[in-house]
Amino acid sequence: MKIAVCEGDGIGHEVIPEAAKVLELFLPDADYFDVSLGYDKWKDTGCSCSDEDIGLLKSSDAILFGAVTTPPNQNYRSVLLTVRHELDLYANLRPVIGDSFDIMIVRENTEGLYSGIEEAVAERATTLRVITRNGSERIAKAACTIFAERGDKKPLVIGNKANVLKSDVLFRDTCINVAESLSVPYRTAYIDALTLDVLMHPENYGVIVTTNMFGDILSDACGYLTGGLGMLPSANIGEKYALFEPVHGSAPDIAGKGVANPVATIRSAAMMLEHFGMKKEALITEKCIKKVIISGVCTPDLGGNANTRQFADKIYECIKEKISSDSIKPYNR
Ligand code: NAD
Ligand code: IPM
Ligand code: MN
Numbered sequence: 626m627k628i629a630v631c632e633g634d635g636i637g638h639e640v641i642p643e644a645a646k647v648l649e650l651f652l653p654d655a656d657y658f659d660v661s662l663g664y665d666k667w668k669d670t671g672c673s674c675s676d677e678d679i680g681l682l683k684s685s686d687a688i689l690f691g692a693v694t695t696p697p698n699q700n701y702r703s704v705l706l707t708v709r710h711e712l713d714l715y716a717n718l719r720p721v722i723g724d725s726f727d728i729m730i731v732r733e734n735t736e737g738l739y740s741g742i743e744e745a746v747a748e749r750a751t752t753l754r755v756i757t758r759n760g761s762e763r764i765a766k767a768a769c770t771i772f773a774e775r776g777d778k779k780p781l782v783i784g785n786k787a788n789v790l791k792s793d794v795l796f797r798d799t800c801i802n803v804a805e806s807l808s809v810p811y812r813t814a815y816i817d818a819l820t821l822d823v824l825m826h827p828e829n830y831g832v833i834v835t836t837n838m839f840g841d842i843l844s845d846a847c848g849y850l851t852g853g854l855g856m857l858p859s860a861n862i863g864e865k866y867a868l869f870e871p872v873h874g875s876a877p878d879i880a881g882k883g884v885a886n887p888v889a890t891i892r893s894a895a896m897m898l899e900h901f902g903m904k905k906e907a908l909i910t911e912k913c914i915k916k917v918i919i920s921g922v923c924t925p926d927l928g929g930n931a932n933t934r935q936f937a938d939k940i941y942e943c944i945k946e947k948i949s950s951d952s953i954k955p956y957n958r
Contacts, residue, residue, distance in 0.1 A: 650944055
């Protein structure tokens with residue numbers, strides 16, 4: 626098993642080592658290798674992610690990814706977008722889970738407003754929002770598969786803005802066709818009103834499928850339900866490759882202070898374990914996260930006064946204890 630580890634920039638350097646330690650507990654024999662990429666690398670070398678880096682990522686069974694800084698500069702394209710594109714990681718799965726709700730946002734991850742087809746001249750800048758039937762079909766199928774696996778009673782929700790955008794008529798109708806062909810109950814909702822309703826009545830939602838940028842905004846907004854961005858994990862899945870990363874970014878405002886919440890990244894590592902079929906291990910990780918937070922040890926964003934290391938250490942110790950008491954054998958792959 627080969628696991629690429631990318632710290633990236635900012636708090637990526639603080640949270641990734643903590644999540645990697647958790648992976649090492651469950652997968653002690655995996656081959657872990659660092660891949661350095663991001664804005665700091667660009668500042669040092671003039672290149673944020675080389676072909677060789679992409680090759681290294683492609684040589685892995687899974688990637689643990691921190692966050693990268695993307696300056697709002699018209700000549701700089703986010704490394705993350707390059708990686709998602711090069712590895713064709715078309716499904717971005719963003720679970721939002723609390724005591725009374727269990728939502729899975731299925732975000733299309735390769736097209737829409739992130740097509741990269743843009744142009745800026747002095748007085749006018751345009752970005753082309755590309756929606757294709759193929760792109761919509763494959764994300765709708767992914768959402769329907771997840772829907773079936775979960776055995777959801779609540780219908781699949783197709784988040785869109787087809788009242789205004791022609792591109793979303795294609796997205797919505799393609800999703801409807803896929804859902805009907807797979808006998809998945811669905812309803813459609815406009816993304817603006819949907820976002821508010823998810824925040825007000827999260828218990829009414831299960832799987833939500835939507836386009837790239839709507840999914841980006843919806844998933845950050847859902848941080849409101851879970852204690853903030855420090856809590857939300859994600860998986861970026863394609864046919865061949867898989868990348869696991871927190872929903873949050875490099876958080877330059879707190880980077881270097883040692884106070885970043887490691888939970889989103891540890892949960893992303895747990896999603897990687899699930900991807901490898903290690904459901905029990907992912908569950909143990911989740912139980913320990915909850916237990917430690919209830920005990921009052923947590924970072925300031927959750928109202929505590931522990932630092933990243935202290936918080937993550939408690940989670941690590943809890944997992945270690947559970948592994949020995951449940952006599953789970955570490956995987957040997
Ligand atoms: P951000 O997610 O980095 O931070 C938003 C706010 O949430 C900040 O106040 C930050 O301190 C807080 N926060 C985020 N993660 C936290 C954690 N683990 N613990 C405690 N607090 C946390 O978003 P931003 O400030 O809009 O973006 C900063 C940079 O990150 C930008 O360059 C942006 O492009 C980039 N970004 C990268 C990714 C990624 O690589 N996956 C995702 C989002 C943003
Ligand atoms: C995310 C981030 C990225 C996105 C940026 C950094 C390119 O916000 O993963 O949510 O917009 O997809
Ligand atoms: Mn985002």
